[in-house]
Amino acid sequence: MIKFPSDLTIAQVDEYQAQIIPLIDDQDVITIDDSELARIDTIGVQFILAVVTYIIAQGKEIKWQSKSSVLKESIQQLGLCDAILLQYIMD
DSSP states (O other), rough: EEOOOEEESSHHHHHHHHHHHHHHHTOOOOEEHHHHHHHHHHHHHHHHHHHHHHHTTTTTTEESSSSOOHHHHHHTTTTTTTTHHHHHHHH
Protein backbone atom coordinates (compact mmCIF):
# COMPACT_ATOMS: atom_id res chain seq x y z
CA MET A 1 0.00 0.00 0.00
CA ILE A 2 1.12 3.51 -0.81
CA LYS A 3 0.08 5.89 1.94
CA PHE A 4 0.71 9.52 1.15
CA PRO A 5 1.84 11.69 4.08
CA SER A 6 -0.10 14.67 5.41
CA ASP A 7 2.26 17.05 3.58
CA LEU A 8 3.38 16.23 0.07
CA THR A 9 5.38 19.23 -1.10
CA ILE A 10 8.65 19.83 -2.87
CA ALA A 11 10.46 19.27 0.45
CA GLN A 12 9.16 15.69 0.81
CA VAL A 13 8.97 14.41 -2.78
CA ASP A 14 12.57 13.19 -3.19
CA GLU A 15 12.55 11.31 0.10
CA TYR A 16 9.13 9.81 -0.51
CA GLN A 17 9.96 8.71 -4.07
CA ALA A 18 12.68 6.39 -2.80
CA GLN A 19 10.15 4.68 -0.54
CA ILE A 20 7.42 4.27 -3.16
CA ILE A 21 9.25 2.61 -6.07
CA PRO A 22 9.96 -0.66 -4.19
CA LEU A 23 6.31 -0.84 -3.10
CA ILE A 24 5.16 -0.57 -6.70
CA ASP A 25 7.67 -3.08 -8.01
CA ASP A 26 6.72 -5.72 -5.41
CA GLN A 27 2.94 -5.80 -5.97
CA ASP A 28 0.50 -6.40 -8.84
CA VAL A 29 -2.35 -4.41 -7.30
CA ILE A 30 -1.35 -1.08 -5.81
CA THR A 31 -3.62 0.41 -3.15
CA ILE A 32 -3.23 4.16 -2.69
CA ASP A 33 -4.37 5.85 0.50
CA ASP A 34 -4.38 9.64 0.57
CA SER A 35 -6.61 9.96 3.64
CA GLU A 36 -3.96 11.86 5.62
CA LEU A 37 -3.13 14.28 2.79
CA ALA A 38 -3.80 17.79 4.13
CA ARG A 39 -1.31 19.89 2.16
CA ILE A 40 0.01 19.46 -1.36
CA ASP A 41 1.77 21.77 -3.80
CA THR A 42 2.19 21.61 -7.57
CA ILE A 43 5.24 19.36 -7.30
CA GLY A 44 3.27 17.00 -5.06
CA VAL A 45 0.45 16.77 -7.60
CA GLN A 46 2.96 16.15 -10.39
CA PHE A 47 4.57 13.48 -8.25
CA ILE A 48 1.27 11.66 -7.67
CA LEU A 49 0.49 11.90 -11.40
CA ALA A 50 3.92 10.42 -12.16
CA VAL A 51 3.34 7.60 -9.65
CA VAL A 52 -0.03 6.75 -11.20
CA THR A 53 1.46 6.87 -14.70
CA TYR A 54 4.34 4.62 -13.61
CA ILE A 55 1.95 2.09 -12.06
CA ILE A 56 -0.13 1.95 -15.23
CA ALA A 57 2.99 1.66 -17.41
CA GLN A 58 4.05 -1.35 -15.33
CA GLY A 59 0.71 -3.00 -16.17
CA LYS A 60 -0.46 -2.95 -12.57
CA GLU A 61 -3.88 -2.23 -11.15
CA ILE A 62 -4.63 0.77 -8.94
CA LYS A 63 -7.14 0.78 -6.10
CA TRP A 64 -7.71 4.15 -4.50
CA GLN A 65 -8.62 3.57 -0.84
CA SER A 66 -9.39 7.16 0.07
CA LYS A 67 -10.11 10.15 -2.12
CA SER A 68 -8.64 13.34 -0.68
CA SER A 69 -10.61 16.51 -1.33
CA VAL A 70 -7.30 18.41 -1.07
CA LEU A 71 -5.87 16.42 -3.97
CA LYS A 72 -9.03 16.75 -6.06
CA GLU A 73 -9.18 20.52 -5.52
CA SER A 74 -5.49 20.91 -6.35
CA ILE A 75 -5.87 18.98 -9.60
CA GLN A 76 -8.81 21.12 -10.63
CA GLN A 77 -7.04 24.38 -9.68
CA LEU A 78 -4.07 23.37 -11.81
CA GLY A 79 -6.33 22.69 -14.77
CA LEU A 80 -5.49 19.00 -14.92
CA CYS A 81 -9.13 18.05 -15.28
CA ASP A 82 -8.41 15.70 -18.20
CA ALA A 83 -5.44 14.03 -16.52
CA ILE A 84 -5.31 10.27 -16.03
CA LEU A 85 -5.30 10.86 -12.29
CA LEU A 86 -8.90 12.05 -12.28
CA GLN A 87 -10.28 8.64 -13.20
CA TYR A 88 -9.14 7.44 -9.80
CA ILE A 89 -10.20 10.32 -7.60
CA MET A 90 -13.53 11.30 -9.13
CA ASP A 91 -16.64 10.11 -7.32
